Amino acid sequence: TGKCVLAGNWTNDLGSNMTIIMNSKCNFSGSYSTAVSETPEKIEKSPLRGSQNYRNLTQPVFGFTVNWTFTDSVTVFTGQCFVDETGKEVLKTMWLLRSHADSIKDDWTATRVGTNVFTRQ
Numbered sequence: 001t002g003k004c005v006l007a008g009n010w011t012n013d014l015g016s017n018m019t020i021i022m023n024s025k026c027n028f029s030g031s032y033s034t035a036v037s038e039t040p041e042k043i044e045k046s047p048l049r050g051s052q053n054y055r056n057l058t059q060p061v062f063g064f065t066v067n068w069t070f071t072d073s074v075t076v077f078t079g080q081c082f083v084d085e086t087g088k089e090v091l092k093t094m095w096l097l098r099s100h101a102d103s104i105k106d107d108w109t110a111t112r113v114g115t116n117v118f119t120r121q
């Protein structure tokens with residue numbers, strides 16, 4: 001199997017784009033631009049930071065956090081970078097989107113979960 005490299009540009013089916021810059025062997029930063037949001041605020045690029053695991057550098061597992069700049073929420077992603085049967089790099093991820101809750105009574109409704117696949121632009 002080929003090597004899947006996390007660094008660079010990725011896009012998903014929701015029209016989001018992200019850029020990943022490896023800062024060291026296993027830690028990275030970057031930015032996330034989303035086309036859709038559930039908030040009326042003007043959407044802006046938001047920073048992301050994360051890590052990939054030390055052991056398998058051919059199809060690495062990873063996690064990262066997007067700290068949304070335009071609304072009071074954060075998303076944490078975790079997943080793996082694969083090379084599929086056609087030789088394409090694919091990020092298979094699951095995410096948790098935590099929105100701000102006004103009161104602890106509303107805590108139960110403040111976290112959304114989903115899956116998402118990223119491919120090269």
Ligand SMILES: CN1C(=O)N(C)[C@H]2CS[C@@H](CCCCC(=O)O)[C@H]21
Nearest residue numbers: 014016034036037038039073075116
């Ligand atoms: C566009 N999205 C995307 O590319 N996802 C993988 C999902 C998980 S992060 C969410 C966007 C959250 C924006 C900030 C907010 O509305 O609170 C959605």
